[in-house]
Amino acid sequence: MAKEELDPISTKTPLLRLQTGLLVVGAGAAGMAAAASAAAEGASVLLADDRPVPGGILSQCIHHGFGLGRYGRDMTGPEYRDAESAVFLRSGAAYLPQTRVLALRPDRTALAVSPDGLREISLEHCILATGCRERPLGSLPVAGPRPEGVYTAGEAQELINLGHYDIGDTVFILGSGDIGQIMARRFCLLGKTVAGMAEIRGELGGILRNRVECVEAFHIPVFLRSTVTAVHGFPRLSGVTLQHLDSGQQETIPCDTLITALGLIPDRSLAEPLRTTGGYPDWLHFCGNADTVHSIVDSASAQGAALGKRLAGLL
Ligand SMILES: Cc1cc2nc3c(=O)[nH]c(=O)nc-3n(C[C@H](O)[C@H](O)[C@H](O)COP(=O)(O)OP(=O)(O)OC[C@H]3O[C@@H](n4cnc5c(N)ncnc54)[C@H](O)[C@@H]3O)c2cc1C
Known part of the structure; x- marks a missing residue:
């Protein structure tokens, strides 16, 4: 009525x-x-x-x-x-x-x-x-400015697959759940460079099928027991600091795009x-x-x- x-x-x-x-x-x-x-x-x-x-x-x-x-x-x-x-x-x-x-x-x-x-x-x-x-990057203690080029995995998926935008060339992925793994493969299929994927736990997340078809098949560099502690560059992202939890060592990884897959x-x-x-x-x-x-x-x-x-x- x-x-x-x-x-x-x-x-x-x-x-x-x-x-x-x-x-x-x-x-x-x-x-x-x-x-x-x-x-x-x-x-x-x-x-x-x-x-x-x-x-x-x-x-x-x-x-x-x-x-x-x-x-x-x-x-x-x-x-x-x-x-x-x-x-x-x-x-x-x-x-x-x-x-x-x-x-x-x-x-x-x-x-x-x-x-x-x-x-x-x-x-x-x-x-x-x-x-x-999606849990955003701001939910983690990450130092540095808030540059362009940082997207959640779902945002990136929508921009690329529905909007047909070209959102970046060298990508680092923080978090290894299904959406992060699927987006790693998507960037590879677009001819982009995936500089790596960091996972704070000792093993990859997601279902087995995605680990095999998205990460192993595309030779994505995986950093286990690692996380991003800082972002660099402004106005556009130029790199991230990767912290290895067991050794305590840090390294800077150049990238213009950071994709966060931190959970839903x-x-x-x-x-x-x-x-x-x-x-x-x-x-x-x-x-x-x-x-x-x-x-x-x-x-x-x-x-x-x-x-x-x-x-x-x-x-
Ligand atoms: C990247 C990704 C890859 C996946 N891959 C697979 C796969 O390979 N195989 C598989 O089986 N599953 C996969 N899944 C899982 C599966 O797609 C989801 O679990 C499922 O589609 C979720 O459906 P839903 O209806 O709960 O939510 P959604 O599809 O998110 O639907 C929620 C809807 O509610 C609307 N909405 C929200 N708030 C409001 C409001 N206030 N008023 C009106 N509308 C509102 C939203 O716009 C949306 O349309 C994947 C999921 C993701 C994110």
């Missing part, structure tokens, strides 16, 4: 009031599966996502390695996205693209904004499928204002990377589908 009014804050902004049984925030793999499975059970479902097309981070993951569990074949991220979004778009769930949910309120309403104006959505249950955030944190920022000592309200749920970081997309989809089906039974 929709009713158009004027926003009380700015009389120029239209405020559309909507009602739904289940609001899903985020149209990545998890949110699409949750919305589709709840709609398939007959629930009234509305999915809001801030991007123009469904799929979340799948759109920027142009490499293979998706869908082996759910589809029994090796797909790219966009192929997996297209397969899942076809099911979601046919499911009967309402879809609001380019709609960012700004706040969730204790009275079970959500405030969202889109190019057409503000939306106030009344809901019975809400699933946050908002994905995760579930993005529950919309839920935090609602949290009390008793936890989150019983109408608020999480799936996908907003719940737990999933290295394999199939498990994010499966978790979303199971949650959507369960909640449909409560509506």
Whole structure:
């Protein structure tokens, strides 16, 4: 049900009031599966996502390695996205693209904004499928200026794969999880030099497949028990200080680009204002990377589908 009014804050902004049984925030793999499975059970479902097309981070993951569990074949991220979004778009769930949910309120309403104006959505249950955030370089004690040329791995992936930007020539990678390893291979495939990858632990992170296909196959120099303690150059990065933890030795590695792959944190920022000592309200749920970081997309989809089906039974 929709009713158009004027926003009380700015009389120029239209405020559309909507009602739904289940609001899903985020149209990545998890949110699409949750919305589709709840709609398939007959629930009234509305999915809001801030991007123009469904799929979340799948759109920027142009490499293979998706869908082996759910589809029994090796797909790219966009192929997996297209397969899942076809099911979601046919499911009967309402879809609001380019709609960012700004706040969730204790009275079970959500405030969202889109190019057409503000939306106030009344809901019975809400699933946050908002994905995760990347830990930035500023989370580490790294000395020096804040030059151009420092990106998180996800930012770099989006700039290169979706924006087609050329972001640097000689790259150093701090952190050895899956995204760092995938980006190391991506830079090699672009003809760039990967000067090395530092990992504070005694072994590489990530899944075995990425270690073999991204690091070993491309002969990426790996520095274990090592970290970056300083960056140099301004306005553009010119190098990093690499500290070897066991020997205590330091060396300067020339590079114009530093990629940080320091880990992912579930993005529950919309839920935090609602949290009390008793936890989150019983109408608020999480799936996908907003719940737990999933290295394999199939498990994010499966978790979303199971949650959507369960909640449909409560509506
Ligand atoms: C670089 C990389 C490589 C990967 N490689 C593989 C692989 O090879 N094989 C594999 O199986 N898995 C891989 N994965 C894992 C898999 O892709 C993810 O676990 C999965 O896609 C996460 O889906 P999600 O729905 O939880 O989150 P996301 O895809 O991040 O979706 C979250 C969505 O919510 C939106 N959103 C956030 N906040 C709001 C808001 N307030 N209002 C509206 N919308 C909002 C976001 O814009 C986004 O569209 C990889 C992941 C990454 C990052």
